[in-house]
Amino acid sequence: MQKFDPLPDFAEITPSAAIAAQTHGWRAKCLQRLIRLDMPVPRSVSLPASLVRCIAAGQAMDYASVLHLFGERPLISVRPSPANPDWGGPSTVLNIGMNGARHAELVERHGQAAADALYLRFVQGYAVHVARLDPDMFEGREPSGEALRAALRAYADEMEEPFPEDPARQLSEVLRSMARAWEGTSARLLRQAKGAPEDAALGLVVQAMAQGIGQGISGSGVIQFVDPVTGEPQITGRWLRQAQDRAALRDTDEALYLTRDARGPSLQDIAPGIFETLSRQGTACRAKLREEMQIEFTIEDGRLAVIDAVRVQRSSRAGLRIAVDLADAGIITRNEALLRVEPRALSELLHPQVDPRGPRDVFARGIAASPGGATGRIVFSSAGAQASAARGEPCILVKRETAPEDIRGMHSAAGVLTERGGITSHAAVIGRGLGLPCIVGASDLRIDPRERRITGADGRVFREGDIVTVDGTTGEVLAGAADMLPPALDGHFRKLLSWADAVRDIGIRANADTPADAQTARDFEAQGIGLCRTEHMFFEDARLVAMREMIFADSPKDRAAALARILPMQRNDFVQLFEIMEGLPVCIRLFDPPLHEFLPHSRDGMRELAEALDRPLSEVTRRAEALTEFNPMLGMRGVRLGIVLPEIYDMQAQAIFEATIEIAARGGSVVPEIMIPLVSAKREVELVKTRVDAVAAKVRTAKSRDFDYKLGVMVETPRAALRAGDIAQHAAFLSFGTNDLTQMTYGLSRDDAGRFMNTYVQQGVFPEDPFHILDVDGVGELLLIGAERGRRTREKLVLSICGEHGGNPESISFCRKAGFDYVSCSPYRVPLARLAAAHLALLEPLIEDVEIQ
């Protein structure tokens, strides 16, 4: 015979009982707090997790003694009390103790219909959740005497015994059933998905029923004190008269509002005293529980009972505001407020959002590549987008996929939708960079750019000019204009981030290529520009012409002449950037892309180019062909161009230095940082440094002004990381370009990975898309090697990462631990990064910090 240890004790929840969330669960602890606040909580008994485990294992406890605590013939409920409210739990069972005798009493007290309804509710709950009978046989009936009798018959038929009358047996079955449900595989998987540990504990709470039915004012309801979408202070909730259960609120139109307004009688009208009490108790509860709570209450013959309180469900923006308001009220610390806001949630707040409460007419789905919602007219080309922007009409740029030449079109569009590409495709990367809502890889969509129409997954056809909405947060494409929520860059947002800045211990810069980007970076309080890609500056019309002349020049002299025409424009670019970023560092990456990106791709474009250059078409075509590359990613670009055609970097350095002087002349200050891309050998840095230094000397002489600058290296090739010790001899800083570094470490082109990345992640070949989450094991090791070797050569070497990974909390954590000075990310990721860095500083003390303590 099996021998059991003595069972753990259950405990009545009193102000002084030893109740902890860890042992008794979150709900038991919460109820004790309400009781300590003198709230009228019905008598409650907590079964600790240790006891629940014994029950699940089949040990019988003394159910009668529990029942005994609730007086004679009690009606009771059993509610789950997991250690964390997010971990779910078995359904609550109400009205345990109900049987023929108790039913008869209730008929007498509340009438036949009410008594039948209460009994039926119990039979239904018991049959489905405890006896595990088919819900179809019990649910979905209007309460009536007939329905009650049918349910009792059905139970008896199925179970081959009558419905249990003994309250102790009822209770024992309910407890065992709930305890076992917690141990079930699906419940375990569900809660583990929410972060529950293997041995997550469930307590149970047995509580006396408050009926909400009676002669006087009776009913049930919920009340909370903030708006769940905005987080604004505002009493919200509804209540239903003569109702026992808040679940009914969902299914009825008869529920009443709580505060007095035009829509009809409210709790405030009907029972001003109770409303007043609830409001007072809400304030106390908020302070005591250090959280915005939703309170469940029952009124029985004018007597208020508080049944339960749960954390208010909230949108991201409401969550931020609640945290800031609690901290401002002194209820929680600022650090706690920081930790209550999930960094990833901030992204949503930076853009208008499609209102989740509004109707959604979805006609296609894709990958949610850049969050936020945008409504506009369909356009199929960048030219169309620019024309639309000129007319002041928001538009959605729809393309099979986007290419570098679409950059201006994307700047002009309100949102982007592509048929192809993945989370790291051009459209997605640029979309996130611009903070532009973007859906990519909408492969159930058919785009016909010639006919200027798209066909949705459901066969609906949309034409150019039709209005659609892109929901970049969900990946859904909606017909027409959807309801929108404005962005939430309000005082609360700024306040929280200022608190984050006060605690974080790693710098956050932004990647910004244009004045608009820089302005966004400044608005989001980035600490400078970590990566300014200059190639975008060459795509504008006048520059593109000069650029193409440069490409077709036959001598260094002709090249320099063509570049001289770009110089003033480029200088002006930098003046603008420096003005916006005044006082902050700006790191400019020298020209990087292969030259063929600047040539037209079509035959017509070639012909136009031949005309513009006044050269034979055949020659233009031949030279364009000669520039074509098998693997442009690994070709003639970056510093390789800088060494073979040094005039380009000369011009850029001159523009940077002249802009620096111009800013200084206006009383501003800037120390530009010049970054060399795609380095793989020390000598490359030496050669470029020699020329840049020479240009600086020339500009100093020509302008009779001195200025300072820093020269550094973008570490994008594995070799640059391995040889960082050499390279740091000539570099004041190293910035790891993790996009390219990931491509080369894996031998994996970001543009081509889309075709198998899904399969790879699904099959667990890669735990995550390495373009999305930094590959700590491979790419990360190269970062550590590079950082360690670089610093060994030059102690004060400034280290950073730039690129898509820069704003991810995982990357920030990695860089912090590796002793990096800053991360640089797209401007719209800056708030997220600032908060994430604060989280890390609070949660992951570095070894030095620990040593200091």
Add this chain to the structure above:
Amino acid sequence: MQKFDPLPDFAEITPSAAIAAQTHGWRAKCLQRLIRLDMPVPRSVSLPASLVRCIAAGQAMDYASVLHLFGERPLISVRPSPANPDWGGPSTVLNIGMNGARHAELVERHGQAAADALYLRFVQGYAVHVARLDPDMFEGREPSGEALRAALRAYADEMEEPFPEDPARQLSEVLRSMARAWEGTSARLLRQAKGAPEDAALGLVVQAMAQGIGQGISGSGVIQFVDPVTGEPQITGRWLRQAQDRAALRDTDEALYLTRDARGPSLQDIAPGIFETLSRQGTACRAKLREEMQIEFTIEDGRLAVIDAVRVQRSSRAGLRIAVDLADAGIITRNEALLRVEPRALSELLHPQVDPRGPRDVFARGIAASPGGATGRIVFSSAGAQASAARGEPCILVKRETAPEDIRGMHSAAGVLTERGGITSHAAVIGRGLGLPCIVGASDLRIDPRERRITGADGRVFREGDIVTVDGTTGEVLAGAADMLPPALDGHFRKLLSWADAVRDIGIRANADTPADAQTARDFEAQGIGLCRTEHMFFEDARLVAMREMIFADSPKDRAAALARILPMQRNDFVQLFEIMEGLPVCIRLFDPPLHEFLPHSRDGMRELAEALDRPLSEVTRRAEALTEFNPMLGMRGVRLGIVLPEIYDMQAQAIFEATIEIAARGGSVVPEIMIPLVSAKREVELVKTRVDAVAAKVRTAKSRDFDYKLGVMVETPRAALRAGDIAQHAAFLSFGTNDLTQMTYGLSRDDAGRFMNTYVQQGVFPEDPFHILDVDGVGELLLIGAERGRRTREKLVLSICGEHGGNPESISFCRKAGFDYVSCSPYRVPLARLAAAHLALLEPLIEDVEIQ
């Protein structure tokens, strides 16, 4: 006043004098050896390098006492004696001591003409080499009294003093001039280019002149005992009667042969005794000097004098034969013979060579990409090459550049010539792989494939069908058929390599894709196949059709059906390979290239494909476009294909296993090694291993036969090297594919690097083309990391490299030190690699070896 230390001593060269090559130079030592052999060497005095340095610094020695050693009124010569004969040195000066008095004596003794000639010769040499006067004023005249007088006048005019009569002054000027010439910048650079150290020493030898002029048999000549081109034993040389100097042999048609033959009177006819003596002395000299020497001799009135002996100039093939013959004769050890043959020289011997002695009509130059010479008719397409091969006519395939689809054309051609590409372009790599003479990057050539003609650098036009010769050893393209030397894979070659195998301590395998490659590998005694690329197997006509059906299949089932048609062909490929390599390991790399390589590139090709597949052209075009990649090198290839379309690897594994069984059934034995390409994560290996093991189990069951195999990984991505510890859990071997690994470590596409690699190497950005010489600092570190981590997981892990670097001595050295098991290189590099490995074993003892001693 400058004070000098006492001058070092000069020494007469006698059998017992203290003469060492290190201090007195190579020539002095050689002469001493000849003297010890009792050869009739005229009296010789050696000035050690220390003394020569003092002379160069301006110290005056006692020239009279040197002269005194040579008797009264001697005529003497001064010859350079550097420590190493390859380091060059100032020109020899003859007839020092000549003046009016001596001239008069000689007129009396040998007649006016001979005396005038000797005097003129001295005046010319002195004026040009000592006084540094303009050679045009002194050289190029027929000897005569008039010429002598003119030379003496010219000297006096230029120098404003008469020609020196004092022998001591003559000697002092000659010695100082020669000593200073050695210190000159250009001489220093020239000898350093040949490996001389900074402080390379020059000794000088003063020797009594033997005149070769007289009443009896007189003259000068050279004799050697091997053929300089083949190395065959054979007395070779010429002599000239009544001549003082062997230099005259070059400029005259009057020289006589040494041995009796039909061409006229020979030394053997005229002076059989002297011929006999010379032959005997040659044999003694060879044994004593342990080398094949060319002996310079003079006969004066029937008396033989041996003036000097130098190492026989020799071709690569002669060098090999001489070394082997010397070892076989017991004169040197086998190891010494090995070290006397430069590994790189072997490449020349594997192919027919353009005879360097023949006429060369060069019309273009390019990069010597694959050694050897080939003559054939020009063709402009692979189809043309195949047609030509079918007719049995050798052809030269001429293309702008070659692509994978040209592989069959290259197989059919005798040589390849391309306008574009570098040392690692497709044509170059495949050319070397096939042992096909190849010139790439012949950019001064204009190829017009439409007009089917090429225009040479000199404007000459060649058309399809014209005969040209490609000299892949020099990079020259010759008009017409050039004289050829056959390959030299004779007994000597094989013997030397068998000696190499006896000492080397690292394995050498070959990369072989086809039965022809495998046969070459076997012929060159590779120890197995280290890399069999299977993709070439899919380009043959019948397979290409099935392959394209596979690509266009809509379901795994259709894919498998298309592949099932390739299976028997693929199995047969492996059966053939296994038969040829019987008993040796064969490492088969699973399918690697991106699928789009198998699709046609032209519109016509697409149409044909659409017909063959019975699908609409638009669909075929669309799907082909969808397969296009931005960076195919980094795209959907290798194991990525193997995981997304696992049917391909299933088919290949089945073919390998069935072939293994078939070979076993015939009594053969093979343990196939299966290699997974482009791995970047352990899980990729796990997934492929699971399926390959399953296929093995299926084949074992179906055939009721057991067999063994090994599964390993090709390490081509930096990440695979970094994660080698994980990966080795599932891999029996790691083979580093240094081609791709170099591409990814540098972020540098081999195909696109050509445009700047020259600039880069010239400017010293990269010390060498890293695709040519393994980058020890970057790629090499990844190899070491991978090897170390892999072996830490699996002690017996087999390590190797394959790819272009495999056969380089530098790579072999690196791999040996890193403890690799073998290197694998193209079959035609195997002999070089075997010898290079032997050199390393002899010259660079590993630490373990040292410990054992």
